Amino acid sequence: MSQQDTGPPMRYSGFNVIRQGLSGNKGWTPAWRDPAPKAEYDVVIIGGGGHGLSTAYYLAKNHGLTNIAVVEKGYLGGGNIGRNTTIVRANYFLPGNSEFYSHSLKLWEGLEADLNYNVMHSQRGLINLFHSDGQRDAFVRRGNAMINQGDDAILLDREGVRKHLPYLDFEQTRFPIYGGLLHPRGGSARHDAVAWGYARGADQRGVDLIQNCEVTGIDVSGGRVTGVQTTRGAIRAKKVAIIVAGRSSQVAAMAGMRLPIESHVLQAFVTEGLKPVIDHVVSFGMGHFYISQSDKGGLVFGGDLDFYASYAARGNLPMVEHVMEAGMTLMPMIGRAKVLRSWGGIMDMSPDGSPIIDKTGIEGLYLDCGWNYGGFKAVPASGWCMAHLVATDTPHEYAARFRLDRFRTGHLLDEEGTGSQHNLH
Amino acid sequence: MRLTCPLCGPRDRREFYYSGSADYLTRPATDDAAGWDNHLHLRDNPAGETRDLWYHETGCAQWLLVTRDTVTHVISKVELVAK
Numbered sequence: 151m152s153q154q155d156t157g158p159p160m161r162y163s164g165f166n167v168i169r170q171g172l173s174g175n176k177g178w179t180p181a182w183r184d185p186a187p188k189a190e191y192d193v194v195i196i197g198g199g200g201h202g203l204s205t206a207y208y209l210a211k212n213h214g215l216t217n218i219a220v221v222e223k224g225y226l227g228g229g230n231i232g233r234n235t236t237i238v239r240a241n242y243f244l245p246g247n248s249e250f251y252s253h254s255l256k257l258w259e260g261l262e263a264d265l266n267y268n269v270m271h272s273q274r275g276l277i278n279l280f281h282s283d284g285q286r287d288a289f290v291r292r293g294n295a296m297i298n299q300g301d302d303a304i305l306l307d308r309e310g311v312r313k314h315l316p317y318l319d320f321e322q323t324r325f326p327i328y329g330g331l332l333h334p335r336g337g338s339a340r341h342d343a344v345a346w347g348y349a350r351g352a353d354q355r356g357v358d359l360i361q362n363c364e365v366t367g368i369d370v371s372g373g374r375v376t377g378v379q380t381t382r383g384a385i386r387a388k389k390v391a392i393i394v395a396g397r398s399s400q401v402a403a404m405a406g407m408r409l410p411i412e413s414h415v416l417q418a419f420v421t422e423g424l425k426p427v428i429d430h431v432v433s434f435g436m437g438h439f440y441i442s443q444s445d446k447g448g449l450v451f452g453g454d455l456d457f458y459a460s461y462a463a464r465g466n467l468p469m470v471e472h473v474m475e476a477g478m479t480l481m482p483m484i485g486r487a488k489v490l491r492s493w494g495g496i497m498d499m500s501p502d503g504s505p506i507i508d509k510t511g512i513e514g515l516y517l518d519c520g521w522n523y524g525g526f527k528a529v530p531a532s533g534w535c536m537a538h539l540v541a542t543d544t545p546h547e548y549a550a551r552f553r554l555d556r557f558r559t560g561h562l563l564d565e566e567g568t569g570s571q572h573n574l575h
Numbered sequence: 576m577r578l579t580c581p582l583c584g585p586r587d588r589r590e591f592y593y594s595g596s597a598d599y600l601t602r603p604a605t606d607d608a609a610g611w612d613n614h615l616h617l618r619d620n621p622a623g624e625t626r627d628l629w630y631h632e633t634g635c636a637q638w639l640l641v642t643r644d645t646v647t648h649v650i651s652k653v654e655l656v657a658k
């Protein structure tokens with residue numbers, strides 16, 4: 151159905167919910183069109199995940215470019231954007247990362263009004279626990295970096311943590327809780343609503359969202375990109391942006407590139423719905439475990455990678471066991487909750503744990519990848535900065551250090567200080 | 576997942592430390608910047624058959640070169656790095 155058939159884009163509002171409810175909910179229109187690909191676009195974005203959709207949205211909104219297609223091999227929101235554990239935070243430390251995630255959080259804070267879409271952004275506060283003097287020092291330093299950036303951080307001692315999280319096992323001797331770093335503006339959001347909100351906003355500005363359309367080749371001639379080959383035919387394009395997360399290496403290889411990326415599986419878990427019990431996002435400092443409670447009541451939790459390169463969107467049992475053990479160590483009260491589902495997503499791990507938003511050696515071909523397991527919170531700023539790069543051919547000031555060649559030149563952004571190994575970030 | 580160590584036999588995945596791609600076996604000359612980039616950062620990262628390095632941490636303490644599939648997790652070959 152095209153927009154002409156449905157009239158002007160529908161605005162969502164409380165008034166509209168009541169009006170539609172009273173008229174049998176028959177007046178809702180599709181949130182976006184389902185167009186067939188045109189022969190040519192100014193910009194083709196490969197990948198309809200969070201980052202591809204936000205890039206399309208800001209290209210249209212900030213730069214007035216609307217002759218754009220987002221080409222997605224599956225359905226919108228079926229990749230990592232619909233598989234993550236939805237933590238949104240701005241608690242980064244290194245110059246380069248700090249200003250970028252700070253900008254992203256500010257965009258989150260205005261996102262629902264901007265998109266006219268309820269993404270259920272909830273600033274419920276994030277508490278990172280620490281369990282030793284050394285960890286406390288590191289968190290003091292991180293908290294100061296956050297405050298210097300203009301964001302918020304509060305150091306809690308043990309009693310301060312107890313006030314917020316009385317249900318933790320404070321009495322244990324193995325991993326005593328020394329305190330926590332509280333980031334009050336941190337929180338969560340509804341993952342697929344973010345994809346849908348950006349999709350709808352881009353569509354309303356004229357962007358074609360083309361689903362079930364896999365890119366199988368990138369056409370380059372004389373050092374310039376000229377278009378893409380897809381399962382729904384060839385599409386010519388003046389500019390092409392690769393924004394495909396875990397599949398970055400395969401798509402970049404279509405243009406002859408070898409990327410500093412290794413793909414790994416990250417698992418997550420959700421329990422049956424429970425009454426409200428966990429008000430914050432909490433992370434354990436002594437094992438791989440973090441948790442929050444969704445608005446439906448499920449406890450959503452996860453841990454670290456399975457640690458070996460993998461494209462299987464499911465994980466192995468050792469990490470399941472580790473995550474459960476760590477959760478039980480920290481908050482034994484969750485032991486009775488039944489796990490409903492577990493799943494995995496394929497993460498584009500970079501050798502320093504920081505992303506890439508850059509041009510490539512091929513004119514008109516751009517790359518946005520390397521989100522590791524932190525790319526959900528980055529969706530707004532990544533789209534903002536990637537759109538700026540694609541539209542103006544210059545890096546945005548907040549993403550100026552996310553260069554593709556920084557590995558070769560030694561300008562790494564190793565936030566965790568774990569060294570050049572893709573699975574350690 | 577289990578790996579069959581040539582010295583210890585089939586062992587649980589938890590006994591092994593995964594280091595990364597077999598690119599780590601190609602050691603560049605000290606002044607070869609492109610070589611170091613290949614060694615440390617750039618990866619083929621195939622969805623399918625790959626070769627990577629695992630260390631039998633709680634077994635024989637040998638480095639192993641493993642040929643396996645990153646999509647199915649089937650392990651087809653495990654060799655000792657040190658011959």
Ligand SMILES: Cc1cc2nc3c(=O)[nH]c(=O)nc-3n(C[C@H](O)[C@H](O)[C@H](O)COP(=O)(O)OP(=O)(O)OC[C@H]3O[C@@H](n4cnc5c(N)ncnc54)[C@H](O)[C@@H]3O)c2cc1C
Pocket residue numbers: 196197198199200201202221222223224225227228229230231232233234235236237238363364365366393394395396397401416417418452493494495496497521522523524525526527528
């Ligand atoms: C379990 C889990 C927990 C996570 N938790 C968090 C968290 O708490 N906080 C946080 O900030 N981040 C988190 N992340 C990370 C975050 O989800 C990702 O970094 C981010 O979603 C990746 O960007 P994306 O949304 O664009 O990716 P995706 O949604 O994966 O989008 C990429 C798209 O490209 C498409 N594509 C691939 N190849 C092609 C092709 N050839 N042609 C056309 N289309 C193609 C794919 O189908 C896919 O839809 C988590 C991830 C996982 C898996």
Ligand SMILES: [Zn+2]
Pocket residue numbers: 580581582583584631634635636637
């Ligand atoms: Zn062995």
